[in-house]
Amino acid sequence: xxxxGPVAQAITxxxxxxxxxxxxxxxxxxxxxxxxxxxxxxxxxxxxSEAFAGKSPVARHRQVHALLKDELAGPVHALSIxxxxxxxxxxxxxxxxxSPKCLGGSKAG
Amino acid sequence: MAADDxxxxxxxxxRDNRVMLxxxxxxxxxxxxxxxxxxxxxxxxxxxxxTFNVLQDMAVREGIKQYSEWPTIPQLYVDxxxxxxxxxxxxxxxxxxxxxxxAPVRPSS
Numbered sequence: 781x782x783x784x785g786p787v788a789q790a791i792t793x794x795x796x797x798x799x800x801x802x803x804x805x806x807x808x809x810x811x812x813x814x815x816x817x818x819x820x821x822x823x824x825x826x827x828x829s830e831a832f833a834g835k836s837p838v839a840r841h842r843q844v845h846a847l848l849k850d851e852l853a854g855p856v857h858a859l860s861i862x863x864x865x866x867x868x869x870x871x872x873x874x875x876x877x878x879s880p881k882c883l884g885g886s887k888a889g
Numbered sequence: 890m891a892a893d894d895x896x897x898x899x900x901x902x903x904r905d906n907r908v909m910l911x912x913x914x915x916x917x918x919x920x921x922x923x924x925x926x927x928x929x930x931x932x933x934x935x936x937x938x939x940t941f942n943v944l945q946d947m948a949v950r951e952g953i954k955q956y957s958e959w960p961t962i963p964q965l966y967v968d969x970x971x972x973x974x975x976x977x978x979x980x981x982x983x984x985x986x987x988x989x990x991x992a993p994v995r996p997s998s
Contacts, residue, residue: 837973837976837977837980837981838971838972838973838977841959841973841974841976841977842958842959845959845960852960852961858923858961859960859961860923860975860976861976862976877979879922879923880922880923880925880926880975881922882921882922883914883919883920883921883922883924883925884920884921885913885914885919885920885921885924885944
């Protein structure tokens with residue numbers, strides 16, 4: 781695994797600062813898509829945080845979208861989010877669903 | 890199409906289709922793994938649903954992101970309500986919440 785790029789580092793920093801996560805994983809999945817090697821376009825973030833308690837899935841995702849507004853308006857064009865409370869995280873033992881295979885859509889723009 | 894017209898067009902699609910999916914590709918040939926996952930889940934519920942391929946219309950591709958202030962595609966709507974993208978639909982499928990949401994749409998016979 782190569783070192784995280786600048787976009788991955790920014791995502792990690794912003795989420796860590798704002799959400800005080802019990803668990804945080806930022807995965808660059810760009811290599812699974814038809815983009816240049818070393819790209820930082822497709823990400824998955826897995827976060828366990830008390831900040832999500834009592835919030836609907838849509839509200840949790842919106843919270844993450846807002847924190848990563850600059851990245852989403854810029855280089856990042858796919859963002860998969862797993863946003864759980866630490867309780868759910870422990871119940872599921874940190875096992876999160878894999879991302880689906882790319883079917884070529886990013887080639888089309 | 891002007892931005893206002895695009896928003897009206899999107900609203901019309903969501904009114905006309907009780908279950909409406911904005912996606913990359915179409916239900917036969919999804920062009921994105923995330924869209925494909927949602928199509929497969931909807932098909933498994935054996936309900937009618939509309940799709941719109943955002944890859945063939947840049948105005949809608951950008952307009953749908955403003956419509957629900959949601960930065961990514963796919964986007965699923967049921968009876969006018971924004972449900973979420975792939976991650977949320979997949980989670981709701983596992984918890985049974987999606988079946989509940991779709992119950993009013995299911996053909997009665």
